[in-house]
Amino acid sequence: MxxxxxxxxxxxxxxxxxxxxxxxxxxxxxxxxxxxxxxxxxxxxxxxxxxxxxxxxxxxGRTLTVGVVVSFLTRPQAAERLRGVDAVLADSEFDLVIYNVESVQKRDHYLGTLAQSQRTDGLLVMSLPPPAEAVPALSRAQIPVVFIDVHTPFVALMPRVTGDDVMGGELAARHLLSLGHRAIGFVGDAVEDPFGFTSSRDREQGLNSELARAGVAIPSEWVGHGAHGRYEARDLAHRMLTASRRPTAIFTASDTQALGVIAAAREIGLHVPDDLSVVGYDDIEAADYVGLTTVRQQLFESGRRGAEILLSEIEARSDEPPISRLAPELVVRATTAPPKEGRG
Incomplete structure (x- = not known):
């Protein structure tokens, strides 16, 4: 029985x-x-x-779940931020529910419904700027909404964890200038994108601002914009590196794109860093493995802090929106060196 x-x-x-x-x-x-x-x-x-x-x-009276709306889940930046979120939630009662966004329609659906439903106790929005029309509803939502790596003015009055992509671009430029480089190129994301991403644009802005202060300008033929990916970056870099005059250094908007630039250099017989210095951005796991000089944006820590803010907001909403700022850091490894004599 x-x-x-x-x-x-x-x-x-x-x-x-x-x-x-x-x-x-x-x-x-x-x-x-x-x-x-x-x-x-x-x-x-x-x-x-x-x-x-x-x-x-x-x-x-709770679901004991936390929702994370994240753009392009398979990208290493997203995975590392999610590790930080999970590290916090693992010590709590809350389960993690992930909503992957790879289309504007999915973004609008999740941001328009999740914060107004009873499916979760709180929402993290990761690297995904909301459209202007969605912000009023998100700010009035009954559940707390915390943004991670979103730098649009629409979320200025909401809880968030932010970096400083302009400063990161400046760090990369300063490093290359200190090595003696003056012939510097840039590979980044397409200028126009349906999601309103700002990271590549801001990193390029920081690069150009710091170079301008040193009296250096990037020729248009040394600037490549395209879809975010290693192979796309390889093709953009190949065009720069096979021109009659090529840069001695290239800064990219991400480590993934930096790996594409390195691949292009090797394909045409250039040695990194002897013939070409390369600086990435993010400091993903692969960056350490290949010895990539990069700008670290504290991916894990941003996820961890975002989750901590959200759990605190679930317990009691703050009178003023909590904001956590993370400064980027230059990580010098093996892909940068002074230019060959006469090629700065």
Missing amino acids: ARKSVTIRDVARHAGVSVATASRAMNGMDVVRPETRDRILAVMQELGFTPSPAARRLSL
Whole structure:
């Protein structure tokens, strides 16, 4: 004969308390005296009682889930940020639900519905600028919404974790200038994109600003914009490196694109960094493996801080939106060196 399952009523009866008190103790509420809570927890262990997740959600009035809306999940930047989010949630009661966005339609659907539904207790929006028309509803949402790596003015009054892509571009330029480079190219994302991404644009702006202060301008033929990807970056770099006059250094808007530039250099017989210096951006795991000089934007830490802000906002909404700022850092490895004599 099958053994009857233990219920919360059995726990309450054995502990000599009401079902409501047993429920409050299991949910960690402070209204239960410590000695009573200890007795209830001891009875739970003795009877082998495990609270039902569904019942716990119902009693707390929460879903105990956190949603993350992230653009292009398979990109290494997204994966590293999600590792930071998961590191925080792993020590909490909350489950993580990921919504991958690779189209404007998906973005508009998730941002337009998730913050207004009862499917999650809080929402992280990662590297995905919201359209202007979605911002009022997001700011009035009953659940907290926290942005990570979103740098549009639309989210200025909302909780967020931000970097500084302009500063990152300046760091890359300063490093190349200090090595003696003056013939510098850039490979980044397409200028126009349906999502309104700003990172590549801002990194290029930082590069150009710092070079201008040193009296250096990038010729138009040494600027390549295209779809974000290693092979696209390889093709853009190949065009620059096979011209009659080629740059001695190339800064890219991401490490993925930097790997494409390195591949192009090798295909035409150039040695990195002897013939060409390359600087990436992000500091993904592969960057360390190939010895890539890059600008680190603290991907893991941005995810971790975003998750911490969100959990805090779920407990109690702040009067002022919390903002965490992370400064980029230059990481010098093996793909940059002074230009060959006479080629600066």
